Amino acid sequence: MHPAFSVIFLTTLIGAGQGLFLALMTVQAYADIGALPLPAGSYFGANSMIALALLVAGLVASFFHLGRPERAWRSAAMWRTSWLSREVIVLPIFMGLVFVYGLLHYLGYNPNLFGENAPPQGELTYLVGLLGVIAAFALFICTGMIYGCLKFLQEWSTPLTPINYTLFGIASGFTLATVLTAGMAPELVKFYGGWAIAFTVLAFFTRGASLIRNQRIKHRSTLASAIGVRHAQIQQKAQGAMGGSFNTREYFHGKTAAFLKSIKWVFLVLVFPLPILLLVLGLQNDSGALLGLAFVTQYVGLLAERWFFFAQAKHPQNLYYQTI
């Protein structure tokens, strides 16, 4: 497939935004049972707005993918059948919840809905946050299933696709939370950093699994089944258009096999070992700069990962365009 940068930015940006929000809620949940100190309301407020900014940036990027962005509102219509439509609905709901969550924290308006003496899990921010967590995971599933549901794009059609989207989002979100927290609540940096490393390692295993799976994939369609001629030797002589067509542009990455392979190694280094190394060094030396570098490295790596995710997928229609 042809990697569209609008979609690459959309998925990586909202993934980091979702991960950052989940990181905030993780700390609140830990703090409510007394396992961690609860940071000030302004901490949650500021970081929620950063998460929101990432989500908005992702949404803006997605508009560049549309031929008719002015009709984008129509895309909420077919949520019964289309994962894309579901994503279009869940994303603004999630954005709204993140906004409300941050605002409540910022204003310090946090009544306990279950009475004065109820446990802190009954607090308004906690409940809004919980809805946000559900929306965040729903959004990960929607985003992943947009690709995972296309059964003949065999590289994508696996449960590993939504799992990878989820883990990459959470890993980059926790890495970002580590960076942001270094300035605002230093006592939480190690907590975030630890989880960021753990999720990055977890994502390494699931993405590694999908890489191995895709390497040995056997494509069900062949040129013989595509044109229905049962012969082992079929050569294409004409593609039906001299100057190329939509079919020759949309479904091919247009780069060499060597380039594709090098991008794989680029993302394998930039997403996993390098950020982990930088996180460990940053945590040991209390260096915000190193932590920041860890996030930037991982994010750039995720851009490469997403590019590779698209480029590696072989669409069966390419069988009709053998000489690209």
Next chain:
Amino acid sequence: MTQLALVIDLNVCVGCHACVTNCKQWNTSGSAGPLVDERPYGKDPTGTFFNRVQTFEVGEFPHTETVHFPKSCLHCEDPPCVPVCPTGASYKRKEDGIVLVDYDKCIGCKYCTWACPYGAREIDEKQQVMKKCTLCVDRIYDETLPEAERKPACVLACPTSARLFGDVHDPESEVSAAIREQGGYPLMPEWGTQPSNHYLPRRKTKMKIHKDELVRTDNPLKKEGHLPKVDENENFLEDTASW
């Protein structure tokens, strides 16, 4: 239930691109607006087409065969492009099974092209909406046309009658009979999309003549031996009777 479709006879198609040309002509002049052409006189012209003819060479020289392969939307019975459309712009008509795009609803997200294994859809780079074969829905029901012309433009253009059009759900129709009797097959059946368009395979018309068929096996000469030779000394009926 009606399911209109094309049946394309690869045994007859000569790859002349008349169907491509007539399709483009009809559909670019239609009420839905032109099908874009970019750099039509440049060195790399491109544009939106509903139908394209490709050519494949099957086998190894000298035992090769050229297959011309017209390719357009197959109007699947279970079209994977329809459920993924977020706006409902892509839909399959209940009354005749044609898969259509509502150009006023399409947002040009291209998700349907990812979901079509055949690459049958093309975005119009100018209008920025998805386009595809409509089976000339604006022709086939047009009662101002003579009945014989109420067919898709490609079918009318084909000089070798390689393209048949009709209801594949009606067992009595010409297309059903062709599929049934001439080995019609769908493309990429492995994905369960159940394409309505079918293709008829290349066929060789050969007559097998066995050696013994060159000789009349029921030849009485062979069966009973030669007729008894006439004994010239014997009396014949004529001799006896020639008094």
